[in-house]
Amino acid sequence: MVVKKRIAICGFNLESNRFAPSCNEADFKESMYFSGPDISKEARAEHPKIHLGVKGFYDAMDKQFGGEKGWEDEPILVIGSQPAGPVDEIFFNRFLHDLETRLKKMRDVDGVYICQHGAAVATHTHDPDGEMFKLVRRIVGPKVPIVATLDLHANISQQMVDETDLLIGYRTNPHVDLFERGQEAARCMLELFSGVELYKHWIKLPLVAPSVTLLTDDGHPYGDLIREGQGYIGHAIINVTILAGFAFSDTPKNGMSFLVYSRESSKNAETVANKLAQKAWSERERYKTNMISLSTATKLAKEVGDNPDPEPLLFADPADNPGGGGRGNTTFILKKFLEAGVKNCVFSVFFDIHAVETAFESGVGSKIKITLNHNEENQFSEALSIEATVLSLHSGIFKGHYGMxxxxxxxxGRTAILDIEGIRLICISKRQQCRSSDFLSAFGIDPIDCRTIVVKSRGHFRAGFKHIFNPNQILEIDAPGLTSPNLSCFDWEYLPRPVYPLDRDTIWEINN
Ligand SMILES: [Zn+2]
Structure with missing residues (x-):
């Protein structure tokens, strides 16, 4: 009789911005919190709410074993929050305790798949991801393969490398390969089941590039680097993962990581990692920002709104990116655009629960007077009093068609579309970044008809708007915020120094 493979599934997903308010259970419950059989159900759903890495893993395993009855999943806990500040110690420890209890209840497993982000910090530790990996290893023992997928913004620790057999990072930014990386994790786990031994090598560079410089399309340094890394995949090398990391986590773990896994030897993995790290270091000056000032953006928006001839423009506000822990509600750009009388412009999306509630109470067609950021305490979330017309109201639940x-x-969450003197503001009640044109069309706004659109996003929107906007129609505005690409604006406490580009004379040499 063939014994079915039994694989435990778990994951903790948080990208922590040290400068943002801390997060707790409520943030995870609002975003993604699945346990037990609900994980399997979501993973096999057509439009899942669970991380697509989990769906990819299940898909590959189902295909390998001829359907879901051909292998046994042990779904444990898969949770995730929108990017936020450090995770609260009490909640994180409770999560670990729950994970431990559930893992211990399982019968022996053959493998563990961990769907993880990898850039979490906690209020009490720099390395909650590593703590979790250590716990899983302690319970399943040294021989059971543990394979994890990571976001390419993950900050790597020795503990994360040591406690797992394989770490597989995304290779696209915007991240559109979560599903494929989940499938890859499954394929690699099957190889580990067959007895293949992997040798790993990890190098970390003192390079912490601003997030806006880390796109992976052709012509971008990070994309070129990742593609070069993939050129080594073959008979000997099973995986090359290059993780740029997430600057705003501000941990001793920060720095671009090169992880190479070889079926052949440690030396083989080391040689490839060295070559790639040297290439990245020699090209470090390519990681440059290219933003326009708020006054230039205002002038352009006014011109494009008033005239039908110029091409429509898509403005990004990378400094207030909820996808990096930003609050998604700063008013610097909105205020300037209103003062200048910009027309035919849509802000997608703006996080303000109070504005949404007021709009729902008043109803469609009503005029309301509100103060945006009524209850916000963050220094960048300045209040702004407006008069608006409620255009439409929505549940906020929709199926996505583009990008991520x-x-x-x-x-x-509940969503209200407000008109403020020719500017439409899409007010949402669950904080997140605008990741695609679906965030307009789901609420009855045709993105094709907009003269200008402003998104609070660092770069993930690009995959979801590329069917409408060419790269030359997309401009990044230099405004203040919790996720400003101007790294010198922050009071770094734990970032290893010197680090490039903050310390321009940083020296790095390979130590063989
Ligand atoms: Zn990321």
Whole structure:
């Protein structure tokens, strides 16, 4: 009789911005919190709310074993929050305790798949991801393969490398390969089941590039680097993972990581990692920002709104990116655009629960007077008093078609569309970044008809708007915020120094 493979599934997903308010259970419950059989159900759903990495893993395993009855999943806990500040110690420890209890209840497993982000910090530790990996290893023992997928913004620790057999990072930014990386994790786990031994090598560079410089399309340094890394995949090398990390986590773990796994030897993995790290270091000056000032953006928006001839423009506000822990509600750009009388412009999306509630109470067609950021305490979330007309009201749940939300169910919470003197503001009650044109069309706004659109996003929107806007129609505005690409604006406490580009004379040499 063939014994079915039994694989435990778990994951903790948080990208922590040290400068943002801390997060706790409520943030995870609002975003993604699945346990037990609900994980299997979501993973096999057509438009899942669970991380697509889990769906990819299940898909590959189901195909390998001829359907879901051909292998046994042990779904444990898969949770995730929108990017936020450090996770609260009490909640994180409770999560670990729950994970431990559930893992111990399982019968022996053959493998563990961990769907993890990898850039979490906690209020009490720099390395909650590593703590979790250590716990899983302690319970399943040294021989059971543990394979994890990571976001390419993960900050790597020795503990994360040591406690797992294989770490597989995304290779696209915007991240559109979560599903494929989940499938890859499954394929690699099957290889580990067959007895293949992997040798690993890890190098970390003192390079912490601003997030806006880390796109992976052709012509971008990070994309070129990742593609070069993939050129080594073959008979000997099973995986090359290059993780740029997430600057705003501000941990001793920060720095671009090169992880190479070889079926042949440690030396083989080391040689490839060295070559790639040297290439990245020699090209470090390519990681440059290219933003325009708020006054230039205002002038352009006014011109494009008033005249039908110029091409429509898509403005990004990378400094207030909820996808990096930003609050998604700063008013610097909105205020300037209103003062200048910009027309035919849509702000997608703006996080303000109070504005949404007021709009719902008043109803469609009503005029309301409100103060945006009524209850916000963050220094960048300045209050702004406005008079608006409520254009429409929505549940906020919709199916995604483009970019990172394609094939998923998105949920912005109750959502209100307000018109403020020719500017439409999409107010949402679940904080998140605008990841695609679905965030307009789901609420009855045709993105094709907009003269200008402003998104609070660092770069993930690009995959979800590329069917409408060419790269030359997309401009990044230099405004203040919790996720400003101007790294010198922050009071770094734990970042290893010197580090490039903050310390321009940083020296790095390979130590063989
Ligand atoms: Zn990321």
């Amino acid at each position: 939300v394609a094939g998923t169910t998105a949920d912005t």
